[in-house]
Structures are given as C-alpha cells and as structure tokens.
Amino acid sequence: MSEAEDEKSDKNDLGSWLIAMGAPASITSMMPSEITGLDIAPLASMLGGVGIKGGMRGVEVEKKSADEIRWLPIIRC
Amino acid sequence: MSPNLRITCGVERQTGSDAVPGAIAQLGESLMQRFGFFYPTRVLLGGLNFSRDVYALLSQSGHIKYESVGQLAQALSDLDSIRIALGQIDSEEFAIWCGLGKSEARVHLLQLMSVIEQARIRAQGAELRLDFFEYRPSPRALFRSLAQLALVGVQCDVRQLQRVWPRSARTSLSAKWISKFQAIKVFSGRGDLVEIAPLQFVFTVKWKGVGNTDVAIGLIGNHVIIDVGGVRSFVELPAACSRMEPGSVRLAKNKFEINFVVKESEWPAS
Numbered sequence: 001m002s003e004a005e006d007e008k009s010d011k012n013d014l015g016s017w018l019i020a021m022g023a024p025a026s027i028t029s030m031m032p033s034e035i036t037g038l039d040i041a042p043l044a045s046m047l048g049g050v051g052i053k054g055g056m057r058g059v060e061v062e063k064k065s066a067d068e069i070r071w072l073p074i075i076r077c
Numbered sequence: 078m079s080p081n082l083r084i085t086c087g088v089e090r091q092t093g094s095d096a097v098p099g100a101i102a103q104l105g106e107s108l109m110q111r112f113g114f115f116y117p118t119r120v121l122l123g124g125l126n127f128s129r130d131v132y133a134l135l136s137q138s139g140h141i142k143y144e145s146v147g148q149l150a151q152a153l154s155d156l157d158s159i160r161i162a163l164g165q166i167d168s169e170e171f172a173i174w175c176g177l178g179k180s181e182a183r184v185h186l187l188q189l190m191s192v193i194e195q196a197r198i199r200a201q202g203a204e205l206r207l208d209f210f211e212y213r214p215s216p217r218a219l220f221r222s223l224a225q226l227a228l229v230g231v232q233c234d235v236r237q238l239q240r241v242w243p244r245s246a247r248t249s250l251s252a253k254w255i256s257k258f259q260a261i262k263v264f265s266g267r268g269d270l271v272e273i274a275p276l277q278f279v280f281t282v283k284w285k286g287v288g289n290t291d292v293a294i295g296l297i298g299n300h301v302i303i304d305v306g307g308v309r310s311f312v313e314l315p316a317a318c319s320r321m322e323p324g325s326v327r328l329a330k331n332k333f334e335i336n337f338v339v340k341e342s343e344w345p346a347s
Contacts, residue, residue: 069297070296070297070323071295072295072324072326072335073325073326074333076328077327077328077329
C-alpha cells in the first residue's frame, strides 16, 4: 500500500467508512464531497464511549476524543 | 396511576422475535436510503448493538420477561446510553448533513428519542414481579442487582420479593437482608452545583447507599456517568461545568461530590 493510500485508509470520513462497509470505491465520486468528506470520528467515538458495546463497525478512532468517558479518581470518606 | 406494563424477572426467556422496532428501522432507513446499496439496520444500527433486551423495552408488549433483575437493569442502562448518544447526534452538523441529503433522518431521530423517553416512563411505572421458580440468586447477588435497578430508576416491592422467595428453612431470607432490601432507594437522577470558594464549585449527587457500592464515576460531554458493575445512570451537568476542570470525587455513604475548578482562561471576565 502506498503512503497516500495508507493515509487515506486512516481517514474517518463517511466515504471511507462506506467503502469499508462494502460500498464500491466509486461511491466517493457518486456523492457530493460535503457528504463523503463528513468526519464521523467524533460520532464513532461517542457511540463507543457512552456504554454501547459495539460502537460503529469498521471505524477505527485514531485519537482520543473529548467525547470519551473520563473516569475520575474516587476518595472514600 | 395504574401501570400499563408488567415486567417479570427471573424466568426463562421466551423465544421471541428479533424484529426491529419501527422507530429504529425508520431512522436507519432515512439515514441510509440515499445510499441504496446497503441494509441499514444490520450495518449502522446493528453496530449500535441494540440488543433484544433493549428491543423488548421499546416494544408495545404489555408483558416483558427477563431472565434476571440484572438483565433488566442492564437493558435500561443500555437504553439510556443510546438516548444520550442520540441526543449528541442531534447536533447542528447532523441537521446540516440531513439537509444536504434532503433526508428525514432528523425527524426520525427525534421520533426515536421520543419513543425511548416513553419506554423509560413505562418501565419506571411498570409493575415489577420477581420469580425465583427457575433460579434463586444469593441474597448478596440479588441485593447488588436491585441496587443496579434502583440506579436506573426502578423500584422493587420488597413485600412481593418476600412472598415469592422460597420458604424452606435452608433458604429463608433473614431479617438483615430484608432490611437491606428495604433500604434500597431509587436514584433521582439529579445533582446540585454549589460554589464553595472563589472559582471552586462542587457538584453533589445524593443516592442513599451509594458509598456501599462498587461505583465508578466519570464524565462524558455534559453528563456525569454513575457506573455500578456496568449498569450506568447519567446526570446532566449545568452548562457552566463545560468551562471548569473536574477534580476528584469524594464518595460518602449517601452522596458523592465532584470538585470543579473554573478554567480562568475560558471564563468571561466580570
């Protein structure tokens, strides 16, 4: 895989996700770029973070998002 | 108000339909119909892991059966998690996305959120019956499950529990356990933010007995998550907390307090 392709596969945009889900690669030219370029990483991270066990299949969230659960230290009194 | 739903816990599960409730299918279809080539409920919504336990709560059935109290508590917790996630999906970005695709997705999203809200109200007003015919948990395990159920807003009638508990001498329920079961209180789902010093606040959440549970407390977006063994309840934080830094949690027997310190850089000068 070339560096450019590798970079593309890391993207969390809707177009990449649809392709990962089995859509033909030509989907990106069939749909408006405003839609295929939509960043779904925050959504994927959120769905994985609030307790829904599966999250969204086929989507890897590469960096920590503000929408992840932040567990707090507990001091018992 | 008389309940229009009966939930029985502690019975063998009936084999039921895996049919997707209408509101969920409708949202999936409206989200994905433009793409045409894949089956939305199996991909997008399947990925959300709407379990059959959650489907049962969303159904119009007048009688739902769960294998255990813990399973009911988990289903309600999952339903709440989904409601929180859907609430966050309903953003400006999502509205624009729907507009671009001339999709009815937002309408169906709000419809699904409303269905979930109604299901929550139904479950909280339901007549809960316990049944130990197939399996009787230990009092300790049952206590934990009932505490989890109380965390998600459902109360168990201890008199009904006593009536159905096996009566043989070896398995009798001691007065100590009955008293413990009676002490379980439903969580209200609310908290209060109070200023304790300049730029320092404390968010107090009261729930009787919380200090005796193996609770974990976290934050996601504008909600506090209270997690007892994987069963979660969510408390909305005041908007001001988004400009504060959370500290540690002080956990007492009947309440916990989260310390917040104002991030001065994000606070408007007075």
